[in-house]
Amino acid sequence: MDDASITGTININGNDLYYEHYKHSQATDTLLLIHGFLSSTFSFRRLIPLLREEFNVIAIDFPPFGKSGKSKKFMYSYENIARSIISFVEHLQIKNLSIIGHSMGGQIALKIAHLRPDLVARTVLLCSSGYLKRMKLPLVLSSYLPFFHLYVKRHLAKSGVMKNLVNVVHDHSMIDDDMLNGYLVPFLKGDIFPALTRMIRHREDELDEYDLKKIETPCLLIWGEHDRVVPLRVGKRLKQDLKNSELIVLKETGHLVPEERPEIVHKYIKEFLV
Template identity: 55%
Template structure:
C-alpha cells in the first residue's frame, strides 16, 4: 500500500488555508477532517494513520488556527468557514466526501451539509458543539476596540495550555510533553489573537433546530460520557433534531475523543461508512 502525503497552503476566499492531504492509491472514498476551537489538524494525529489505511484524507486547519492564515479582513463566521472548506475541496477536484468534525468543527461540518448536501455522503460528529447563541451585542461592540485582541490573549494565557488540555481529556495520565507542545504551538504566532478577536465579532451562533431538521444526510454522533466542554445532553438533542442520526456514547471518555479513543472511534466510523 502506497500513501502520498502533501502538506500545503492554498489561498481560498482571500486567506491561506493549510491542509494535509493523504492519498491512498487504493482508496475510493475521501474523508475531510475539521478540528475544534483552539485546535488544529494536530488533534487528529492518532486517527489519521488509521483512516489512511483505507481512505484518502484532507485535514484542514481552520483560520485563524494552526498554520492557516490569520487575516483580520477574513470573515470568521461558521457559515463562511464552511464555504471556504467546500471551496478548498472543489479546488482539489473532489466532488463527494465524508466529513468528520470535532467540537466546533462539528458545527462547521453541519454548515457544509446545509450548504452543499450533494457533496457529502455522510457526516461524523465528534462531541460537536451545538445550540450556542450569538455573541452578545456588548461583546461584539468591544471587539471593535483596537486593543481587544490583548484581552483575548490575556484570557487564554491565564488558563494555560496545561489546564485547557486537562479539561478536555478524561484520563490525565495520557497528557505528555508532546501533546502539550502540539496544542501550544499554534499560539506561538501572536497574530492568532487578532484573528480570534475578529472571530468573536463574526460568530453568528450555532444552527437552530429548524436548520438541523432539514439536514437529511446520515450522521454518526460519537460522544464522551464525561465530556465537560460539550455535555452529552447536547449530543442527545442533536441526535433528535437531525433526522438521520445515531448516537454512540463512550464511557470513561472526555471531550477530545480523537486523541483519547482513536481505535474505538475508527471502528465505529468504518461500520457507519459500510452501512447502506
C-alpha cells in the same frame, strides 16, 4: 503501499488554508477532518494513521487556527469558514466525500451539509458543538476596541494549555509534553489574537433545530460520557433533531475523543462508512 502524503496551503477567499492530504492508492472515498476551536490538525494525529489505511484522508486547519492564514480582512463566521472549505473541496475536485468534525468542527461540518447537501455523503460528529448563540452584544462591541486582541491574549494565557487539556481529557495521565507542546505551538505567534478577536465579532448563532431538521445527510454522533465542554445532553438533542442519525456514547471518555479513543472511534467510523 504506494500511498502519498501532501501538505500545502491554498488561498481561499483571501486567506491561506493549510491542509494535509493522505492519498490512498486504491480508496475511492475521501474523509475531510475538521478540528475544533483553539485546535488544529494535531488533534487528529492518532486517528489519521488508522483512517488512511482504508480511505483518502484530508485534514485541514480552518482559519485562523494552526498553520492557516490569520488575515485581518477575513470574516471568521461559520458560514464563511464553511463556504471557504466548500471552495477548497471544489478546487481539489474531491468526490465521494464524508466529513468528520470535532467540537466546533462538527458545527462547521453541519453547516456544510446544510449549505451543500449534494457535496457530502456522510457526516461524523465527534462531540460536536451545538445550539450556541453568538457572543453577547457587549463583548461583540468591545471587540472593536483598538487593543482588545491583547485582552484575548491575556485571557488565553491565564487559562493556559494545561488547564484546557485537563478540562477536555478524562484520563489526565495521558497529558504529556508532546500533547502540551502540540496544542501550544499555534499560539506562540501573536497574529492569531487579532484574528480570534474577529471571530468573537463574526461568529453567528449555531444551526437551530429548524435548520438541523432539514439536514438529511446520514450522521454518526460519537460522544464522550464525561464531556465537560459539550455535554452529552447536546449530543442527545442533536440525535433528536438530525432525522438520519445515530448516537454512540463512549464510557470513561471526555471531550477530546480523537486523542482519547482513536481505535474505537476508528472502528465506529469504519462501520458507518463502509
